Amino acid sequence: MNPYGVVVTKKKFVPFAFIAVDIVVLTIRDRQLQVIAVRRGEEPDVGKLALPGGFVKKDEDLEAAARRELVEETNLEVEFLEQVKTYGAPDRDPRGRTISVLYVAVVPDLPEGEAGTDATEALWVPVVELEKMSLPFDHSIMLADAVERARAKLEYSPLAASFCREPFTIGQLRRVYEIVWGKQKYDIDPANFQRKVLSAKDFVVATGEVVSDGPGRPAREYRLGTASILNPPVTR
Template structure:
């Protein structure tokens, strides 16, 4: 019987935000083999004494210059296909981030380049990062169905059309107007009206409510 296989543990980070009205992801151009010159998600191997989340933030800083920021971060899943990395057996703990107002990245010592890409325009990615990114996009799209996470992307006070544009950017299509209004205004703690009105025809202004969950969920349009 053969002994246990040597396994390395890595982290990958799918950092998503809204830029120019569309969902965007932060990618780095790899500066070394394997896949030198190919775009990838920020990531790398765990160092001694690190947990996976600390390693993800460190790799983000080293590869893109982006420091730890406030925003939604959670583990996505573990990717462990035996042939996912040509260097050997590498298991990756992937994280997904969705946060507003993120800075322009600057390529660090481990990357030849770093930039934001519209999700719909992402080039071919190294390793299995296309799968990781697809899973991350699906995760944040689902989050907007059953949480109030979209409120992070509007500045108070805001109008319902401004909030609806956040859903359109993340989902790739706007929610039905009537359904959207009923869900936002009918869910306790989703939004709260403010006294003032906006200058675009008197649209009502709102601020964030105290609620975090949307039940029943605001279901995405089909397709």
């Protein structure tokens, strides 16, 4: 089955293709960077894990399609979606020429079973696990590209806060950086990190509250500030 058709514009034949979106949704669960995956219910690769995604509808915006597919397949509603890259190798989908636009999103740690545990069969998988598996289409490359984008954005954007539920503490934020960047506990100096975050203008604002969680001195609580770029950046 080949979707290629032609439409005559003046004297030219113009081929066309299916348009798809795929989404890498990242979160931190169990002190690991995890990604949501769905089990494929259709050929090709029925039964294999894959990134959520699907075809864009007529008159549907690309980002809207990504949101819709995410809800349909994983029950997840995300705030921000960032377009990462578009994949269009002629043979990337055996069903016919398909162009796929990749998005990445980040969500805070969710209560167990809030997403994907219903009939939809979506599940959280540690990124390092999914990277080892054989994924359909070019989903392995997509995963790598999206994770690298997220890692890079931690440096110069407030993305890290998207992994936390508000209000959050500086310690929680530090753990996000450690985990997403694959560092060991305390590889990032808590003292220096504290100053770095607080010196980045409008990254976070204190609520005035403190919260005690486990042993140790209670931590001040913060909310995300208005900054869209961190200055100075948080270096890797």
